[in-house]
Structure formats: structure tokens, C-alpha cells
Amino acid sequence: xxxxxxxxxxxxxxxxxxxxxxxxxxxxxxxxxxxxxxxxxxxxxxxxxxxxxxxxxxxxxxxxxxxxxxxxxxxxxxxxxxxxxxxxxxxxxxxxxxxxxxxxxxxxxxxxxxxxxxxxxxxxxxxxxxxxxxxxxxxxxxxxxxxxxxxxxxxxxxxxxxxxxxxxxxxxxxxxxxx
Numbered sequence: 001x002x003x004x005x006x007x008x009x010x011x012x013x014x015x016x017x018x019x020x021x022x023x024x025x026x027x028x029x030x031x032x033x034x035x036x037x038x039x040x041x042x043x044x045x046x047x048x049x050x051x052x053x054x055x056x057x058x059x060x061x062x063x064x065x066x067x068x069x070x071x072x073x074x075x076x077x078x079x080x081x082x083x084x085x086x087x088x089x090x091x092x093x094x095x096x097x098x099x100x101x102x103x104x105x106x107x108x109x110x111x112x113x114x115x116x117x118x119x120x121x122x123x124x125x126x127x128x129x130x131x132x133x134x135x136x137x138x139x140x141x142x143x144x145x146x147x148x149x150x151x152x153x154x155x156x157x158x159x160x161x162x163x164x165x166x167x168x169x170x171x172x173x174x175x176x177x178x179x
Contacts, residue, residue: 002067003075010077014101015052017082021089021096022047050150054125054158055100061120062103069117071107078102115177118170125159 003011023043059075066073078099085098105117132152135141141148163171 002064007075010075010101011056013079014056014077014082015048017077017086018051018055018100019044019048021082021085021098022051046147050147051154054128054151054154057124057128058121058158058162059101059103061124062105062117065117065120066103066105066107069107069109069113071105071109071117073106074104076102076104111177115174118173118177122159122162122170125155125162129155129159 023040024046063073063075078101081099081101085096085100088096088098105114129152132148132155135148136145136152162169163174165171165175
């Protein structure tokens with residue numbers, strides 16, 4: 001089984017939180033009274049379509065490569081990270097920074113294996129960025145250009161951000177494995 005029942009619950013929590021956090025509603029805490037205003041379902045669904053694949057496919061790339069190497073790999077929602085994202089959204093910060101989830105990997109292996117597992121997530125985002133760039137360049141899906149452009153952007157940011165070579169980031173793990 002690729003995902004256990006707890007992972008499925010974590011995936012659903014992550015998707016729901018991402019939908020809320022990245023929905024277009026720009027309310028501040030002082031005007032936050034009625035979240036269920038007209039069109040909220042569409043805003044949340046659009047945010048889920050844009051943000052959830054970028055985040056979850058990134059994490060699943062880590063998980064699936066770790067499994068391919070014979071490790072045990074489990075996806076978890078970062079409940080604290082998602083809570084921080086929700087709070088940042090509620091107080092109306094323009095830039096939202098949080099960790100939505102992570103994959104725990106257990107097993108013994110070579111440093112290079114762990115480095116490649118770390119690289120798999122950002123490379124997934126880079127691949128998605130290139131796919132969305134091609135869709136834009138060749139004017140495919142013109143009706144959904146707002147979603148394609150936003151998906152392209154979020155994947156570029158996730159790639160760049162995750163490749164920062166500082167402890168805790170995928171980039172650090174990858175570059176450290178090379179040395």
C-alpha cells in the first residue's frame with residue numbers, strides 16, 4: 001500500500017489547509033467575520049488545483065524515491081506549519097511562509113541516496129514549472145491561463161526555495177550528500 005490511512009488523512013488536511021491559505025480572499029483579521037461569502041467554494045477549489053499538486057507531488061517524489069531505494073517513507077502534514085500558514089492568511093500578510101508537510105524516511109543508505117531523495121522534490125517542481133511554461137508558450141488551455149500562470153509561479157518558487165543550501169532545506173541535504 002503506497003499510503004496508509006493516517007497518511008491519507010494528512011493528505012486531506014494538507015489539501016484543505018492549502019485551499020484556504022491560497023484562496024484569493026484577501027480579508028484582514030478585522031473584517032474576517034464571514035468567511036463563507038459568495039464564491040468561496042470556487043476560490044478554495046482554484047487554490048487547491050494550483051497549490052496542492054505543487055506541494056504534494058514534491059513530497060510524493062521524496063516518498064516514492066525513498067521507497068524505490070528500499071527505505072520506509074511516510075508523509076505527514078506539518079500541523080504546526082499549516083497552522084502558521086492559516087494564521088498568516090487570517091491576519092492578512094501578503095507573503096505566506098510555512099511548511100505544509102514532510103516525508104519521514106527510515107533506513108540505512110548511502111549519503112548520495114539521501115541527497116537524490118532530497119533533490120527529487122525540487123526537481124518535480126522544476127519539471128512542473130517547465131510543463132506549465134510550455135503550456136503558456138504554446139497557448140494551450142487558454143480558458144485556464146490564470147491557473148496555469150499561478151501553477152507555474154508556485155512551482156518555480158518551490159524549486160528555488162527548496163534548493164537553498166541551508167540546513168533544513170532540500171538543497172542543503174543534496175549539496176551535503178555530494179561532499
